[in-house]
Amino acid sequence: MTGYDQTGCWAAGELETAAAKPIVLVAAVALVDPDGRVLIAKRPPGKQMAGLWEFPGGKVHQGETPEAALIRELHEELGIDTRASCLAPIAFASHGYEDFHLLMPLFACRVWQGTPSPKEGQELAWVRPARLADYPMPPADEPLIGLLRDLL
Numbered sequence: 001m002t003g004y005d006q007t008g009c010w011a012a013g014e015l016e017t018a019a020a021k022p023i024v025l026v027a028a029v030a031l032v033d034p035d036g037r038v039l040i041a042k043r044p045p046g047k048q049m050a051g052l053w054e055f056p057g058g059k060v061h062q063g064e065t066p067e068a069a070l071i072r073e074l075h076e077e078l079g080i081d082t083r084a085s086c087l088a089p090i091a092f093a094s095h096g097y098e099d100f101h102l103l104m105p106l107f108a109c110r111v112w113q114g115t116p117s118p119k120e121g122q123e124l125a126w127v128r129p130a131r132l133a134d135y136p137m138p139p140a141d142e143p144l145i146g147l148l149r150d151l152l
């Protein structure tokens, strides 16, 4: 070894690098309000990872761009409208779940029309980036929490 001790990422061991599982593309967004708070939603009972908090978004359909998927999901899930030009790419998650590998671009959005409201019965919370760690999120999201604290 040169340079660094065997700590941190090296000590964590080798992660999967072969794409043995399907890669699922999910677009997600950090909606940021004028006070700098971020909207998260609780995954409802009955779904995989129920009870964990997530960024709004969902699977990108065949023939859709991540931006178009988000515009659709924001309308369906929260009843708000935004535009691709209001979605700024800021980070991504790449995480191996048991059945699939999640690839999730994360956008930031500060401009939309309407008031976010839970159209699918989900619980919503506006949270300061520094407090996101208080809300249990899927393992894929964990590396994003510190990033958002620094970026937003």
Ligand SMILES: Nc1nc2c([nH]c(=O)n2[C@H]2C[C@H](O)[C@@H](COP(=O)(O)OP(=O)(O)OP(=O)(O)O)O2)c(=O)[nH]1
Residues within 6 Å of the ligand: 026, 027, 028, 047, 048, 049, 053, 054, 055, 056, 057, 058, 059, 102, 138, 139, 140, 141
């Ligand atoms: N929207 C969103 N999904 C996330 C996050 N983190 C994370 O691991 N995911 C996972 C959970 C799901 O497996 C997948 C999102 O897919 P989805 O919301 O369209 O699908 P779902 O599992 O809720 O249900 P379905 O539409 O397939 O019935 O991505 C996140 O922060 N936001």
